[in-house]
Amino acid sequence: MVRLGGVAESTRLVxxxxxxxxxxxxxxxxxxDGIASxxxxxARFSADLLQGGKxxxxxxxxxxxxxVAGLEAAADVLATSPDKAQFDAVVTASVGLEFFHAAALVHDDIMDNSDTRRGLPAAHRRFEELHRDGGWLGDAAAFGTSGALLFGDLxxxxxxxxxxxxxDSLESRDAARTARREFNRMRTxxxxxxxxxxxxxxxxxxxxDDELLARAxxxxxxxxxxxxxxxxxLVGAAMAGGSAEHLKSLSAFGLPLGIAxxxxxxxxxxxxxxxxxxKPAGDDLREGKRTVLIALARQSLPVGSVRLLDELLGDPDLDDDQIRMLQATIRDSGxxxxxxxxISEQVAAAQSAIGSAPLAPSAKAQLSQLADTVTRRTA
Incomplete structure (x- = not known):
């Protein structure tokens, strides 16, 4: 059995x-290739999009x-352990979630009309470039959108x-059904x-106006x-046969952390x-994202500033000076x-929940560390 200290295990897992x-x-x-060259x-865009990431x-x-699995294990488990079949199953599920996330990014970039993703052109821009470079018939932008939609669907x-x-590889049918139910709920x-x-x-x-914060x-x-x-x-815990109590405790941790x-x-x-x-500086401002940040800013700004914010938010042609002006306005609003x-409140709620959860101590320590990592990141 492989014994690895927390960060090393997560690093090796990546x-x-x-x-x-x-x-x-x-x-x-x-x-x-068997269908068409x-x-x-x-294949190329998939490899690029799924290379690296957090x-x-x-x-x-x-x-x-x-x-859940660690409650019965003497140490952390990796691929050379007696639980290799379980490990392989959860790695496969984790990879599946990464593919789902990649699809969501492709579709999200189409909806947001984003130009870049992870330092590269967004998928619809790459398909658009294919059309343009090939000198094909029709509208390059429309082809780009259609190609990226199908790419996301794939x-x-x-x-x-x-x-x-x-x-399907899980021994417990109950665990498989519960895990599938959680995945289906997530997709919806x-x-x-x-x-x-x-x-x-x-x-x-x-x-x-008094509903905007709640809607965001x-x-x-x-x-x-x-x-x-x-x-x-929840998908991971369900795959390990987690009880209703296990899932409830992970929800109490996961939801506030997800909000943060x-x-x-x-x-x-x-x-x-x-x-x-x-991504370009102030990209959410050009895309017109109506976030909690914007809702809170509107609550504190004078009427004239609110009017200007509403007028400029979502303008794809905002220049750098306008972006800096909006950034200053939002910051000055408090x-x-x-x-x-x-963020601090939600992280505190998550940390409190995981601290008292009936879960494996090694996993709780890693989840606590992850809570800090995902909310202090710069990208």
Whole structure:
């Protein structure tokens, strides 16, 4: 049995995940090539999009599994242990969640009309470039959108294939059914959460001002918090045969941490360093994201500043000076400090929940560390 101290185990797990991702994509190349050589971009874009990344969802899935599996283990478990079959299953599920996340990013970039993703052109821009470079007929932008939609759908298909393989390999049918139920719930929640997000960009001006904060908080919960942290934890714990009490305790940890995670993301979307985030400065301002940060700023700004903020928010042609002006306006409103306070409150709630949870001590320590990592990140 391999004994690894926390950070080393998570680091090695990330390497294992990348190897499994690379192997899965390599195995799919002959299938794509057998259909048509024109499908090379699908293989290339998949490899680029799934190379690296923070792997937070996979890590939460793994440590959710360990939080239950570790209750009966003498030490942390990795691939050379007697539990290799269980380990392989949870790694496969974790890889499936990474493919699901990649699909969500592709579709999200289309909806947000984003130009970049992780320092590279967004998928729809890459398909658009293919069309333009090939001198093909029709509209390059329309082809780019259509190609990326299908690319995202393919990633979703591969995600479901991976999750199905992982669940089918479990000895316990009850565990498999529970894990599948949690995954299905996650897919529904993040999809409708995405709709609520784009709805806010259109319906914001018609909703009463006193409802805007609550509506932005609703988007955070369903678009990101449950999907980014809570659901992966529950899928992993369910695969280990976790009881209702185990799942409840992980939800009590995962939901507030997921909220804090997205609040940090909202700050980075406005104030993040492009060299670190791989996205243009103030990208959320150009995209018109109606976040908790914006809702809090509107509550404190004078009427004239609110009017200007509403007028400029969502203008894709905002120049650097306008971005800096909006950043200063939001910061001066006190909204940044308010969001930082909310992050601290949610992290404290998560840490309190995990501290008293009936879960494996080694996993609890890693989850506590992850809580700090995901909410203090700069990208």
């Amino acid at each position: 390497d294992v995940l990348q190897d499994r991702i690379d192997g899965f994509l390599q195995a799919r190349r002959p299938e794509l 024109d499908l090379h971009p699908f 792997r937070f969802r996979a890590l939460f899935c793994y440590w959710g599994w360990q939080s 990633l979703l298909s591969w995600s479901d294939e991976l999750l199905a393989d992982a669940f 929640e993040v999809t409708v959460g995405q709709y609520l997000d784009i709805l806010e960009e259109s319906a914001w001006g018609t909703a009463p 908080q609703r988007v955070i919960v369903y678009k990101s918090a449950k999907y980014s942290v809570e659901a992966p934890l 995670y997205q609040l940090r993301d909202d700050l980075l979307g406005v104030f993040g360093d492009p060299a670190v985030t791989g 909204a940044v400090d308010a969001v930082e306070a909310l």
